[in-house]
Amino acid sequence: MKVGLFVTCLVDLMRPSIGFASLKLLESAGCEVIVPTRQTCCGQPGYNSGDRKAAQDLARKLIAEFAGCDYIVVPSGSCGGMIRAHYPELLAECPELTAAVAALARKTYELTDFLVNVARTTSVPGQFSGSVTYHDSCSGLREMGVKTQPRFLLSKVAGLTIREMDQPEECCGFGGTFAVKYGEISTRIADLKCEDVQSARADALVLGDLGCMLNIEGRLRRRGDTNTRVLHVAEVLAGMTDPIQDLDRRTAD
């Protein structure tokens, strides 16, 4: 099973440990993982900002890069949703791509969805001593149907307990460029999320989308919460929750 890992531009730039954690999880699930080195961005910023042309160019690029894979796995419901739910519409005016886009959409999976429903993973390498609360990021939940998969996998992590917040499905207020175009509203929505996270009294907030992570962590820290850790679900499942140390070790390889 040849699996292409699309790490996403945000993970590439901001938190490479999520990419390595995904790699580790896919490899330990027995997949042959390919990481196309020319990959950059799926085009979502352009698509959601109304620059269709910019989005189309990047979509074509991605389609070509992952053409040879049986599956494409993305550690992000948002970027995964872009490919699965929006590429067909985005590229509707390019009939020569219709078949390729449909095939690509069919084989694109969010990481935890892939691990549970395709790779049939029932055990994970991670260990975590403490409690976590899981936030359902909007695109993962509403475009990719990611809800039970991360919770199932987290329940297999040794030492980990899940403490649900009241409203895990409420948006965190990130919304891509929304977070910088309407900073004040975005911050207020994030505030409500932070209150809910804190009332769950977990050691860590875990979620599957780096954009939402940056938003919620940014607001938690500004509110003075330096204790609640904010981790990507891949980091927890792979046992790579100390990203800086882990990267140094890799760098020393």
Add this chain to the structure above:
Amino acid sequence: MQVTSNQFKKSASRKLADPKVQKALRNAKGKLVVARSRSIRELDNFEEIREAAAQIRDLGLLHMDVLLEQWEKKAVAAGTIVHWAETPQQVNELVIEIARKHDVRKIIKSKSMLGEETNLNHALEAAGLDVRETDLGEYIIQQFGETPSHIIAPAVHKSKDDIADLFAEKHGRPRLNDISALTHEAREVLRPHFLDADMGISGANFLIAETGSTMIVTNEGNGRMTTTMPRVHVAVTGIEKVVPTLEDVALLLRLLTRSATGQSISNYLSFTTGPKRSGDKDGPGEFHVIIVDAGRTQVLASEIREALRCIRCGACMNHCPVYQNIGGHAYGWVYPGPIGSILTPALVGIENALDLPNASTLCNQCGVVCPVKIPLPDLMRKLRERQVTEKLRPWAERFGLRLWAWTAARPAVYGFLTGIAARVGKWIGGAGGLLHKLPAAGSEWTSGRDFPAPRGKTFRQLYARHRKGARR
């Protein structure tokens, strides 16, 4: 209504800072969201009904011309006087003309959002007519001299105390504290107006083509009195409200009231088919219906036509994280929330509501709850595309996006630049790993949040090293 949508950001900011509005919004959200979800759970085939509802609405839009003519034929046969208005001004002129013809002095009004679109109350008052809103929420809003902040709960931004103060002042009676006592007082004050009004004005939730009827969905009984007691009645409604059959209405109603207030059915459903006939005990002597375009055919012909499926339940706003925090007034026109973010630019001009399609996280909670499956986020995206195509976005934003796309299409350049950004970001973030102040567009982020710093190296840098290590 005056369009103030281009002051969205400033207005939203004021609402965020207003503790009274915040408290009222928090309260309403809890009630409406919970009530809807409880009543939707009563249906074991919600998704199927929703699909059927969307199809009925699409059918209505597709065959609007034929259905409207069929409706008109039936309505005229029942004695209804049918008018067609292309613009908001024509609506107001028609209502005033009818009022003059019948020597009307006092008008009672049941809720009409289209009346808000055309600024009907102002036009009628300017023509010397006495207009009384009779829907409790609309009555409160009229007494405050404000505009509705929600399409089904116009006074949702007001607290009980605000209303108690208002009634004490306007009614000149002792201040009451209890909601049912306040409601009772409003009823007492309104009753004489129902009895001596010369004309009633209502909207219509649906026009039923097979019977030529109009129908309204209400809870307070004021709609029933408005449509039956005065000697003349005028219903004002949009062309998109037409549906083929009564059976279609029955299906739509199963979703409308549940999505709106969480009721399995509203307290009143009033169908009107023509004026009072000989032998009828009540009903208006003359029944007029004004069918209004006011920009709707433009929407029908555009890429956002699905917005016309809307049955005005308000679920999209009740579930919107943006609306929940800023309320309806910030949107600056008649329809707030996600549907307003589409209808406002569509009906008043895209350049007059530049913020609205952008002021959404695209979380799609609205799309999930919409009873007629309007793909609200997709339609907002279409309007964003139109803004870019028509060069209505700031040049810096358009340039920034192009620059991003140009760079991301060139992996070598991209890798080089992101490598620098990761290093510099880590260096500035220091030991805490947080950026407290970002420049330019990023300043909106850091005004309320820190920005977690990058980790010094990009994935592509580390992965290249990792692979080299593996080969060795």
